Amino acid sequence: MERIIERTDDGSATLFVPELNEHYHSTKGARTESQHIFIDMGLKASSAASPRILEIGFGTGLNAWLTLKEAERSGRNIHYTGLELYPLDWQTVEQLSYISGDEQLTIHRKQSVTDEPSTSNGEQQPAIELFKQLHTSPWGKDVQLTSHFTLRKIETDVNQWITEKRFDTIYFDAFAPEKQPEMWSQELFNRLYVLLDKGGILTTYCAKGIVRRMLQSAGFTVERLPGPPGGKREILRARK
Structure with a gap:
């Protein structure tokens, strides 16, 4: 499928698919949308000490990247499973310019019981290197990108996927109904x-x-929440 890069209202980029007449993210703000819906309303609302996350629609990796950053900020250990039937190549994603060339990310290593309390703010690593690893790491394997973030990408249709694993948070980010x-x-x-x-x-x-109504029929307790700034008026959060 052809994909065209477009800028959204918050300055971040998304992809447009002419064949579907659909964007990967909101044109009102790709990064703003992902941060609000999946990180602020999803991950941060989870009480799990070590959240296991399932993403339906890995796409550009933006949700995974923001989750990795939150893992480093919070110190919570996150295992992230991303499902994607049509993976993007790194050359396409790189053109979205989600990471500036000189951006650094502070990585905190886990302390062992024998470690002295640390006053360090962590190790600085080039953000673009970690973001590239999100896309170039092998599929179907656990890859520990930082001490707090482990990624498993699976190239599959969620409707055909069978697993015994259980999760604490699901990012449901498929194209529109x-x-x-x-x-x-x-x-x-x-x-x-x-x-x-x-x-x-x-x-x-x-x-x-x-x-x-479908979520409620499945057994979820569903609430409407305010949408991202400048974007959709409402979003949904469902709890088991």
Whole structure:
């Protein structure tokens, strides 16, 4: 599929797919949308000490990147599983310029019981190197990118995926229901409910009534929340 790079209102970029007439992110702000819906309303709302995250639609890796940054900020150990049927190559993602060339990320190593209390602010690493690893690391394997963030990418259709694993948070970031109706079915939401541990959270940008009712039918308790600044009026957060 052809993909065209477009700038969004907050200055960050997204991809437009002419074949679907659909964008990967909100044109009102790609980074703003991801941060608000999946990090602030999803990950930060989880009480899990070491969150296990499942993302439906790995895409450009923006949600994973913001999650990695939050893992380093909070010190929580995160295992991140990203599902993607149509992976993007690094050359495409690199052109989105999510990371400036001189940007550094502070990486904190885990302290062992024998370590002296540290006053260090952590080790500075080039952010672009870590972001590239999100996309170039092997599929189907656990890859520990930092001491607090482990990634497993799986090239698959979620409707065909079988797993015994359970998760604390699900980022549901598929293309819109009118573009990918097979990704917004009662059967899939029923399966996702089972994949969440008790108290788990699912967040999505789509606040359509039919989606809310399907989530409720699956067993979730669903709440409407304010959407990202300058973007959609409402989003959905579902709890098990």
